[in-house]
Amino acid sequence: MKKDDKYLSDEHADYIKNLIKTAAEKDKTFKIFGASSHKYRLNETVSPAWVRKFEEQYQIKLPEEYVFFITKIGNGGASPYYGIAPLSLDKKDEKCYKNLSKPNIYDKDYPQFYKECVALRQNGERDEQAFSHEKEDELNEKFDAMCDRIKDGVLNINTQGCTYDTLLVVNGSRKGEIVYMDWNLEIEYPPFLTHMTFLKWYQSFFEEILAGYDVRGYGCHMLGDAYELMEKYVSADWNTKREILAAFFKFKTVDEKTLSFLCCFDGVDDVSRLQLILNLDIRKGLTFFERFFHEGSGRIETAISACRSIPDEYREPYYDRMLDIIYGDFNDELKRKALFFIESINKFSAGDLFAFFENKKNSEEIRKTCMYVIGAAKDKKEFVEAFVSILHTMDSEKIMLETLVTLRNVKSEKIAQAYQALIPKYQNSNSFMIVKNMKSYLKAME
Numbered sequence: 001m002k003k004d005d006k007y008l009s010d011e012h013a014d015y016i017k018n019l020i021k022t023a024a025e026k027d028k029t030f031k032i033f034g035a036s037s038h039k040y041r042l043n044e045t046v047s048p049a050w051v052r053k054f055e056e057q058y059q060i061k062l063p064e065e066y067v068f069f070i071t072k073i074g075n076g077g078a079s080p081y082y083g084i085a086p087l088s089l090d091k092k093d094e095k096c097y098k099n100l101s102k103p104n105i106y107d108k109d110y111p112q113f114y115k116e117c118v119a120l121r122q123n124g125e126r127d128e129q130a131f132s133h134e135k136e137d138e139l140n141e142k143f144d145a146m147c148d149r150i151k152d153g154v155l156n157i158n159t160q161g162c163t164y165d166t167l168l169v170v171n172g173s174r175k176g177e178i179v180y181m182d183w184n185l186e187i188e189y190p191p192f193l194t195h196m197t198f199l200k201w202y203q204s205f206f207e208e209i210l211a212g213y214d215v216r217g218y219g220c221h222m223l224g225d226a227y228e229l230m231e232k233y234v235s236a237d238w239n240t241k242r243e244i245l246a247a248f249f250k251f252k253t254v255d256e257k258t259l260s261f262l263c264c265f266d267g268v269d270d271v272s273r274l275q276l277i278l279n280l281d282i283r284k285g286l287t288f289f290e291r292f293f294h295e296g297s298g299r300i301e302t303a304i305s306a307c308r309s310i311p312d313e314y315r316e317p318y319y320d321r322m323l324d325i326i327y328g329d330f331n332d333e334l335k336r337k338a339l340f341f342i343e344s345i346n347k348f349s350a351g352d353l354f355a356f357f358e359n360k361k362n363s364e365e366i367r368k369t370c371m372y373v374i375g376a377a378k379d380k381k382e383f384v385e386a387f388v389s390i391l392h393t394m395d396s397e398k399i400m401l402e403t404l405v406t407l408r409n410v411k412s413e414k415i416a417q418a419y420q421a422l423i424p425k426y427q428n429s430n431s432f433m434i435v436k437n438m439k440s441y442l443k444a445m446e
Contacts (some may be wrong), residue, residue, distance in 0.1 A: 010065070013072035017042070019206035020078050030071040032209060033216055034161075037253040038083030042074030046087070054089055059101040063176035065199035066155075066168060078195040080205045080218045096156065104153030104172040106179050111190060118187045150191075154179065166219075167191075169200055180219060194219045211252040220248040233261075241268045248276050259284070274306040282311060293321070300325075304334045307341045319345050326356055332366045339366075344372045350377035354386050360395065368399045375406035384412045391418045397431055404437040416445045 006012045023032075024040035051067055070076075072434035076086030088096075105113050120143045152173030160166060162311055163184040169177050178201040180192040194201060196219065204223050208215050211225065222229060222243060233244045248254075248262065249272075262276050263284065278285030289310070301364070304325060307318070318341070325338040342348055356362065357370045373382060380387075387407060394400045419438040426434045 004264075008068045010072065013068070016073055016203055016206070019203065019210065023206045023209045024078075027209065034081040034083065038078045040078045042077035043086050044075060045072060046070050046075045050089070054087060057089070058097045058171055062155075062170060063168065063198055065176060065197055068196065069202065079202060080215070081158055081166065084157050085159075087155075094329055099148060099152045100170055102152035102171065104169055104174070105149060105192065106154070106169055106174050106177075106191060107172060108387075112147075113149070114185075114190045115187065117143070118149065118185050120146060136274045150181070162339060178219065192220065196223075208250070212252060214252060215250070221250060226251060226254055230258065230261050238268060242272075245269050245272045245276070248272075249279070251280070254280055263288070271305040272282065275309040278306060278309040278311075282314065286310070286314065296299055300330075301334060304337050304341075307337065308344075312344060315341065315345050316347060319347055323352060326370075332363055335366055336369050339369055339373045343376045348377055350374045350380040350383050351386075353377075354383070354390075358390070364396050364398060367396070368402050371399055371402045371406055375402075380406065381410050381412075384410065386413050388414050388418050391415070391422060397426075397434060399435055400426075400431075401437070404434065404441070411445065413445075416442055 006015070020040055020042065027035055027040070030036040030039065048067075048071055049356050051062065051071060070087060076084045078084075082282035093312050097225075153169060154167040155170050157168050161181070163182050165181050165183065167179045167181050169179060173192070176197045178194045178196050178198060180194065182189040182191075196204070200223075201219060205215060205218055208223070222232075224232075224247070226248070229244050229247055233241055236244060239366055245268065248258075251258075254262070259277070262273055262280070265273055265288075274285065274288055274434055277288060289303050289306070292303035307322075310318070322338040322342050326335045326342075330338075339353075353370055353374050357367055357374065362370075385412070387403070387420070390403060391400075394403070419442055423435055423438055426438070
């Protein structure tokens, strides 16, 4: 954020409040994610004396921009996602702030700490019988301590839904910055450093709404208009170029110059480029899609990876070609994408996939995915005989479970008879979930 003479002034506060008011007028029906919760309203501000009392109570100096916000704009309220939580001096909220004065982990060394925390959680989720109660207690204590460590020096200001929260760093080298945290603690989703200060994060959100941008996933993508992003792209390294291309997904429309830039496939995330063109200009997008389908394996990979961006009304002509992909000599990932594309087309018939499913040369995972897709077919009830044959020749318990899910709403005496014949086989193999699903089906048939 440019720090000019108006920075953190009363005039600056008025500017932000006017942004919020104008955004509310633009989004009267609360279509922006989270807006129906905060309704673009702000809480009452608090006094500087109130802030000093809070800081003394929790032995912390709050970031300057955040203090500006709660004293001149509002102590919580309208913001990205579900709104900012108010700061409190109530004794019952003390536990929310107990870690504020401790150093945080969100420096360059945090990835290793996070990996260790995830590994500890995974150890604790193993079969409980593998551990003594003492071992379980020890693991739980270590895990709780590491979770507390993740909360050190950060203020949880905002929820994004599910297990995602927005944290404000209040202590350490990243003081004043916003971090996104998934408390589900998956190794693929570590803490996301936005590299934005609180006010940059807050103010830019409303500016992007007023610019007409899509703000879903706000904070995860670069700010700026199309021309600013294109200018950055020229001198950026490969990874930054990928980030810049990802930011273009926020634009609902673009001009010809921007479209021409996107049409220059240069090997840096060509899948995203094709997806963007399909989103912004379907005619041009389908032209590239067709071309890539006929330019060798590398280009086919780009086309298939981007195919879900083709609007539903344009998909049917590609049905037979997607069938060629799944029956062809391609890797499982491309076949998986083709299968989900096929699922979305109205003319999709379960009968078109049985031969692929029954080919035991295909991997277990791709056959399981195929059965999942067959489950979405509107005509699957017409293939009871095929399903009965599959049940009796099944070679995988994983796929059997998926097949049982597919057949839940296919009521048939022949399927019921197959289940009755198969239950003893699976009881002997201790396949609890398979037997449970079969018995549940039989009970529903009574």
